[in-house]
Amino acid sequence: MLLLLSRLVFAASLLFACTSQAAALPDLQGRTILAVTENAYTPLNFVDANTGQGIGWEYDAMNEIGKRLNANIEWQLSSWDAMIQAVRQGQYDIGMDGITINAERSKQIDFSIPYMTSQQFMLVRADEDRFTDAKSFAANDDLHFGAQAGTTNFYVAVYDVLDGNEDNPRITLLETFGASVQALKSGDVDSVLMDATSARGYIGANPGMFKIVGGPLGTEDFGFIFTPESDLVAPVNAAIRSMKADGTLEALNKKWFFDYNQ
Structure with a gap:
């Protein structure tokens, strides 16, 4: 009985911690965020053959970030070779395509904290x-x-x-x-x-x-990219941290990645 009670108390504390963390996230008050990807990097972003819609790990992660920040994610498409420059110029608010965080790219755009290694x-x-x-x-x-x-x-x-x-x-x-x-x-x-x-x-x-x-x-570490000095970097980073803490990122890994060693 004591063991069961301890487990219930632990589960309640974990739920409270996750709820408190989510409540502490910035509220973007329904702001529309223009997100861009390429739809050519399975399983991070690609086209569903049945629906023709873009799907993948990054879609799920960014849509969840939008929910946590009370923001509307509007998806756009761009070729890889034009994406970084387009985000740099402010044509899009945030970009993703399994983009490796490195010093050379950091001179052109801002990065989020890593969402994947x-x-x-x-x-x-x-x-x-x-x-x-x-x-x-x-x-x-x-x-x-x-x-x-x-x-x-x-x-x-x-x-x-x-x-x-x-x-x-x-x-x-x-x-x-x-x-x-x-x-x-x-x-x-x-x-x-x-x-x-x-x-x-x-x-x-x-x-x-x-x-x-x-x-x-x-x-290599992957990060989302932003227009330099974007006010979205801090809120998105906070959302990524909360998703790491409550197991959401790990759940996305299990959903989208096939372990080739098994």
């Missing part, structure tokens, strides 16, 4: 047997990466796997991340580098099609 891995076709890691890939001049210019995936391929030459012909540049994965599927390229979260999504959505080889090639 991930690592880069080599995604390959399930029947791949010509290489087993980054070293054996680099040693074979017949092997090619598919990558989207200007992304973390591209720079890791250039500087962490190949020879540091950004014009290396062993990297096939494609317009979208999804196009890189399609090129891998069709055999036009031999590997695509991607963060672990996205790799899980593609493996889960395509059973028997892909696998991971080798170990992690670096750790």
